[in-house]
Amino acid sequence: MKQFLIFTKKEFYHIFRDRWTTLILLVLPILMIILFGFGITTEIKNTKFAVYDPSRDVASQGIINKFSTSEYFTLSEYLDSPEQIEKLFQKGKIGLVIVFSEKFHENILHTGEAQVQLILDGTDPNTALTLTNYATQIINLYQQEQKESKNILYQIKSEIKLLYNPTLKGEYNTVPGVMGMVLMLICAMMTSVSIAREKELGTMEVLLVSPMKPIIIILSKVVPYFFLSLINLTTILLLSVFVLKVPIVGSLWLLIFVSLIFIFVALALGLLISSVVEKQMVALLISGMALMMPIILLSGLMFPIENMPIVLQWISNIIPAKWFIIAVKNVMIKGLGIASIINEIIILTSMAVILTAISLKKFKTRLE
């Protein structure tokens, strides 16, 4: 116990005597959440749109008004013929064209059905998907209003994708993602680098020759980063609630519980990396390339998983952050209970157990 305390204290000296380590550990998470929250946002505002509307009636005008008053779209022009559409896209000044059918309002009244065509530039599928979501949402909203005020019944195509994010805020997607990224960075990268450093300095040899038990060495390496990640978790949650205005709808304790499991997964990954590498640089590169990149690219933080090729979707299943992000979204944003994330909890816990077992075994063999 004494050994453990002395050794843990020493780890904190390492962290706080190196200005860069301190910065990375305490300031980077804050920067990341602010950058991702405000700067790098996946939401798209003020997209210019054009309209081809042969009907020019109450209904089509109503929909166009809804579009132009939303913050996502700005009306650019009315077109005289469908032939102009392609030229507009070629100029690249427009993100969406809305084409109404002839006798739009009449059709609604008589048949209860009418057609709107949304034309988008498909060269950027993510933007196109986002815009489609915005547009269908706006059309649905219009239908909903008509139904309520005039009691006119017509076909409503329900769009559930953005149900829990009615204001379409990008931060709702960012916060869980950044939480996953920061916790992974602090726990896995820092733990693996700090153990690799002991190997590089030769102090690991001395520790292994000393009467100190290997499990104590591992624990005292891991515990400081565990504490720091708790601090980071708190900062991120505070920033999300008070700065980014993303509320914690569900249970805070459940959220903390899931985060703790994820922290264990990350710490185990850090241990595993450090048990196979000898140099700090390699530990840094492996955790950077093998942990951070997949989180950014494949966990659903930046790009929707549904849009990925099937192989990548399959690969994304082995990324712990993916499950963590789903769980955080369910608890924090949607306010769901433990029943909704039981799968994620089971998957993350198994990952933690398996990874810890492997890394402990690997660490012991270093003594042989």
Added chain:
Amino acid sequence: MKVISANNLTKTFGDFIAVDNISFDVSKGEIFGFLGANGAGKTTAIKMLCGLSKPTSGKGFVAGFDVEKESEQVKKNIGYMSQKFALYEDLKVWENIRLYAGIYGVPEKEISSKTDLLLESIGFQKEKNTLVKSLPLGWKQKLAFSVSIIHEPKIVFLDEPTGGVDPLARRKFWELIYQAADKGITVFVTTHYMDEAEYCNRVTIMVDGKIEALDTPQNLKTEFNQNSMDGVFHQLARKSIRKAD
């Protein structure tokens, strides 16, 4: 009294025989030199005796304990210092001493008096609060050695402790080794500096994983008809077919 005893110790990595069937005994208080070119197998041998590496075959006993089966007991009785010194550069001198005292299991109430004693013995009182990274190499080495015996082990293993240090600093370092030996600590030291071999009570010379000679420096010089250990070593090392790494 034998404190280290190696009986046919062998370590192989795949086809490569790093240490080939070596046997020797070291008595209490002896300064036992382990000489050899780079890659001769010195470090592997020392690692087996410290319990860091498992012998492929053969037996090793340190302080009366089997290095393979009772490595926990072995660890309680030894100190270890490698060529990397293994001090924490971003910790102060006294913090390093305290840390290692704790790691080596020195009782809590003795730590502060032992720390003072250690600082005094190497004349480091003024450097107590200095960060280790700002100490000169020779000083770090002295500190690393003193720290490795702070728990008064029966045996201290030194793996090329004087690498990269000038001859004067090496001499001063050997004074510390003699002081330790006077206190009854057995010193097992590897080196490739032949002048240091002269300071040892007995030396073994390893060539390609095998022990080629083992005796006092004086006897070896007579036997091989050379006037320095350097000459003895060269005569033996000529046989080596293994490339230095």
